Amino acid sequence: MEQRLSLITLGVTDLARARRFYEDGLGWTKGNPEEEVCFYQLPGIILALWTRADLAEDAHVTDTGATFSGITIAFNTRTHDEVDEVLTQAIAAGGTVLKPAEEVFWGGYSGYFADPDGHAWEVAWNPGWSIDEAGLLLMGSA
Amino acid sequence: MEQRLSLITLGVTDLARARRFYEDGLGWTKGNPEEEVCFYQLPGIILALWTRADLAEDAHVTDTGATFSGITIAFNTRTHDEVDEVLTQAIAAGGTVLKPAEEVFWGGYSGYFADPDGHAWEVAWNPGWSIDEAGLLLMGSA
Numbered sequence: 001m002e003q004r005l006s007l008i009t010l011g012v013t014d015l016a017r018a019r020r021f022y023e024d025g026l027g028w029t030k031g032n033p034e035e036e037v038c039f040y041q042l043p044g045i046i047l048a049l050w051t052r053a054d055l056a057e058d059a060h061v062t063d064t065g066a067t068f069s070g071i072t073i074a075f076n077t078r079t080h081d082e083v084d085e086v087l088t089q090a091i092a093a094g095g096t097v098l099k100p101a102e103e104v105f106w107g108g109y110s111g112y113f114a115d116p117d118g119h120a121w122e123v124a125w126n127p128g129w130s131i132d133e134a135g136l137l138l139m140g141s142a
Numbered sequence: 143m144e145q146r147l148s149l150i151t152l153g154v155t156d157l158a159r160a161r162r163f164y165e166d167g168l169g170w171t172k173g174n175p176e177e178e179v180c181f182y183q184l185p186g187i188i189l190a191l192w193t194r195a196d197l198a199e200d201a202h203v204t205d206t207g208a209t210f211s212g213i214t215i216a217f218n219t220r221t222h223d224e225v226d227e228v229l230t231q232a233i234a235a236g237g238t239v240l241k242p243a244e245e246v247f248w249g250g251y252s253g254y255f256a257d258p259d260g261h262a263w264e265v266a267w268n269p270g271w272s273i274d275e276a277g278l279l280l281m282g283s284a
Contacts, residue, residue: 001168001169001170001217001228001231001232002217002277003168003169003170003171003182003183003184003277004184004185004217004277005150005184005187005189005215005216005217006216006217006218006266006271006273006279007215007216007218007264007266007279008147008150008213008214008215008216009213009214009215009216009264010212010213011212011213011214012212026143026145027143027145028143028145029145031281032281039281040145041145041280041281042145042146042147042186043146043186043278044184044185044186044187044277044278044279045147045186045187045278045279046271046279046281047147052212055212055214056210056212058241058254058264059210059214059240059241059254059262059264060240060241060254061209061210061240061262062210063210063212064208064210066206066208066210066211067203067211067212068198068201068203068204068205068206068208068211069208069209069210069211069213069260069261070152070153070154070194070197070198070205070209070259070261071150071151071152071153071211071213071215071261072150072151072153072197072201073147073149073150073151073213074147074148074149074150074151075143075144075146075147075148076148076149086143089143090143098201098202098203099200099201099202112200112201112202117212118211119211119212119213120201120203122149122151122200122201124148124149129148129188131148135144135145135146135186136185136186136187137148137149137186137187137188138183139173139174139181139183139188
């Protein structure tokens, strides 16, 4: 299995609400014409929004309604101050703050928000990693 | 917030067991020297393994021990038959089958495995998407 990943699917209870958050709130653009599943092309991978019930059924797992299963996703910013800007944007879009940004032990600056379905996003500035113009993240500084 | 994502963190209960699965079993290579958190450079993003307790504390969320929170990740194969090969490899490495591969309504071939911590991975062949040499996924065929 090559060392890569293609797609992250976020199961949501209300697809219209989730689209308002990611599209109207964060400014993302849906890349497919279908209405029942929404694909967002990110650099190198795709993020999908799908109803949580359909996702659980597709994966043959039981859904207990939990909002944390040990998975978080992160958006790394290009600058220190962009962390607060993104958290502010996410809250204005209908997200909630899980942790306000703070200077962290590994030398960065990081906070967390939850999207309307409770999916935890870290927003972090890591001076030891680099993000190229296309948005691809590389371990190590540029 | 740019339309991108930097990092996916999988919280695990036993970091040594998780490393055996991803490194010895799947053949992935850790990219950082620290022992308490493991970073794997994927094309464009990083996958991290960290203890689940530390991750929950970092994100300020309560961990109920759930294995499904509405998030799945997917590995898209380059060929139809690679789906079964990857599922077989994941099982040999200590994963479990959630769903054997089957032809699916959207024209692809897909199954799911769970890693030793229950994180659900879809393994899918999607003839409508392309994967370049570097492993970057693009919506639409090449």
